[in-house]
Amino acid sequence: MKKEILIKKGAEASLYLQNWHNRKVIMKKRLSKKYRIQELDRTIQAQRTKRESQIMHKAKEAGVPNPIVYFVDLLNSTIVMEFIEGKQVKQVLNDLPSNERIKICKHIGELVGKLHVAGIMHGDLTTSNMILTLKDDIVFIDFGLSEQTWEVEARGVDLHLMKRAIMSTHFMHADECFKAVIDGYEKVLGKKATAEVLDKITEIERRGRYITER
Amino acid sequence: MSKSYCLGIESTADDFGVGIVSFEGEILANINDSYIPKKGGIHPREAARHHADIAGKIITEAIKKSKIEPKELTLIAFSQGPGLGPCLRTGATAARSLASFLNLPLVGVNHCVAHIEIGKLTTGSLDPLTLYVSGGNTIVSAYESSRYRIFGETLDIAVGNCLDVFVRESGIEFEKGKAPGRIVEELAAKGKKYIQLPYTVKGMDLSFSGLLTAALSLLKEKKYNIEDVCFSFQETAFSMLTEVTERALAHTEKKEVLLTGGVAANTRLQTMLETMSEEHNARFSVVPKGYSADNGVMIAWTGVLSFLHGITVPVERSFVKTKWRLDEVEVPWVEKRNIN
Numbered sequence: 001m002k003k004e005i006l007i008k009k010g011a012e013a014s015l016y017l018q019n020w021h022n023r024k025v026i027m028k029k030r031l032s033k034k035y036r037i038q039e040l041d042r043t044i045q046a047q048r049t050k051r052e053s054q055i056m057h058k059a060k061e062a063g064v065p066n067p068i069v070y071f072v073d074l075l076n077s078t079i080v081m082e083f084i085e086g087k088q089v090k091q092v093l094n095d096l097p098s099n100e101r102i103k104i105c106k107h108i109g110e111l112v113g114k115l116h117v118a119g120i121m122h123g124d125l126t127t128s129n130m131i132l133t134l135k136d137d138i139v140f141i142d143f144g145l146s147e148q149t150w151e152v153e154a155r156g157v158d159l160h161l162m163k164r165a166i167m168s169t170h171f172m173h174a175d176e177c178f179k180a181v182i183d184g185y186e187k188v189l190g191k192k193a194t195a196e197v198l199d200k201i202t203e204i205e206r207r208g209r210y211i212t213e214r
Numbered sequence: 215m216s217k218s219y220c221l222g223i224e225s226t227a228d229d230f231g232v233g234i235v236s237f238e239g240e241i242l243a244n245i246n247d248s249y250i251p252k253k254g255g256i257h258p259r260e261a262a263r264h265h266a267d268i269a270g271k272i273i274t275e276a277i278k279k280s281k282i283e284p285k286e287l288t289l290i291a292f293s294q295g296p297g298l299g300p301c302l303r304t305g306a307t308a309a310r311s312l313a314s315f316l317n318l319p320l321v322g323v324n325h326c327v328a329h330i331e332i333g334k335l336t337t338g339s340l341d342p343l344t345l346y347v348s349g350g351n352t353i354v355s356a357y358e359s360s361r362y363r364i365f366g367e368t369l370d371i372a373v374g375n376c377l378d379v380f381v382r383e384s385g386i387e388f389e390k391g392k393a394p395g396r397i398v399e400e401l402a403a404k405g406k407k408y409i410q411l412p413y414t415v416k417g418m419d420l421s422f423s424g425l426l427t428a429a430l431s432l433l434k435e436k437k438y439n440i441e442d443v444c445f446s447f448q449e450t451a452f453s454m455l456t457e458v459t460e461r462a463l464a465h466t467e468k469k470e471v472l473l474t475g476g477v478a479a480n481t482r483l484q485t486m487l488e489t490m491s492e493e494h495n496a497r498f499s500v501v502p503k504g505y506s507a508d509n510g511v512m513i514a515w516t517g518v519l520s521f522l523h524g525i526t527v528p529v530e531r532s533f534v535k536t537k538w539r540l541d542e543v544e545v546p547w548v549e550k551r552n553i554n
Contacts, residue, residue, distance in 0.1 A: 034493065035489040039408045044453075
């Protein structure tokens with residue numbers, strides 16, 4: 001292992017950018033937690049590392065681009081994956097012309113739809129977890145909070161989170177963006193399933209947990 | 215000028231408590247009495263009957279202890295929710311009669327807000343990320359634009375409830391009235407072997423029902439000794455709690471962590487949260503014994519804070535709210551106190 005650059009330190013994991021067998025890669029290392037006893041800590045880290053890499057694979061099968069996984073090291077709870085060249089959608093979305101922005105959001109909606117059809121909930125659908133590549137593709141990253149389920153509730157939660165992320169980061173164009181996301185989503189899931197998810201989102205918002213949005 | 219005092223009544227569940235505080239936050243009396251079920255868990259009607267039986271006695275005792283005269287009181291506060299209907303109504307009835315008889319203003323207090331406020335009062339914590347853990351609630355919250363926002367909570371049962379049911383169903387012999395959490399803690403201290411149990415964290419939310427079922431089936435299998443099961447049970451449950459607290463801490467970037475509620479008395483949980491807080495350079499504090507479990511003082515103190523911001527409730531509209539959520543309550547006093 002040659003020189004590595006720490007590019008992000010989260011509560012859960014650290015991300016390092018490095019050269020690995022002549023490839024530019026991201027090394028995602030889950031941090032061990034001192035407060036937990038070692039046996040429990042190891043089990044949790046290994047389980048999550050395994051699940052994340054498996055879900056990334058399933059997402060690819062579902063037609064949702066995400067980094068290629070090169071190596072999974074369960075003992076050190078580390079995933080070595082492709083480094084995606086490009087920009088976070090978060091950084092570019094606000095400055096695009098309206099028609100471009102709508103196009104991108106619609107595409108994002110389609111990708112979320114494909115994930116949901118495959119029973120994958122991303123768990124953290126913010127625009128900082130989507131990369132607009134040099135070839136104008138959208139690549140989803142950070143499947144650390146993903147889970148597998150086919151429940152409408154989970155779909156609602158996943159999209160609700162995305163709505164909130166859009167409202168906080170792209171508030172100038174929030175309505176336009178979210179509508180486009182839903183258009184794309186509907187293209188994949190169809191009218192009926194989409195309506196169900198939208199009803200769920202309304203229900204989630206009304207639960208009082210998000211009382212300001214009532 | 216003579217001092218102002220508030221009498222607070224707590225009766226959301228099995229505890230009936232009366233506390234008296236001055237408007238400056240001095241604690242003059244803290245008297246509690248618990249309903250102890252003959253068998254099983256809390257029977258709401260039985261608990262309410264217990265509260266009604268001892269209410270007069272506890273109020274008298276608290277006033278005696280405080281060394282003030284009833285006529286020196288300025289305010290009556292009561293826990294208006296969330297909690298068990300019959301228990302809440304008993305406390306509310308006592309509070310209403312006191313307020314009417316002494317001709318004093320009445321304040322309805324949210325029980326969860328009170329647990330946070332008593333923690334802040336007793337530890338000097340100003341703007342903490344709070345983990346509130348008890349028999350009825352498991353909530354990670356922090357102040358954000360006029361309310362205590364909920365960042366994470368249990369999706370099913372509370373961690374304290376999980377401990378209670380575990381002890382009851384396990385058939386462990388223990389003296390009546392001793393807190394089940396304490397029993398698990400003592401047994402767990404003698405445990406060594408970690409047995410794998412369901413660890414359920416979803417984002418910042420938690421679930422304890424699977425853990426409870428699994429821990430009980432471990433006991434029924436009779437393959438493991440009770441100490442090891444308690445050890446594993448406790449390690450799993452508290453690691454989950456610490457993990458969600460850590461996530462919320464990273465998210466909110468608060469500089470203080472506060473542990474409050476009945477389960478806060480557990481030293482293993484305290485140690486875990488302290489370790490985690492240190493890693494984030496956050497100051498960790500825990501509510502002192504006597505104020506961790508439900509008590510009247512927290513209600514009295516929150517009553518004072520509310521009253522000073524013009525919040526009172528007329529007797530005829532002082533209905534209890536059994537499902538009153540923490541984040542439904544405006545807490546106008548917080549902003550001002552932080553600036554001071």
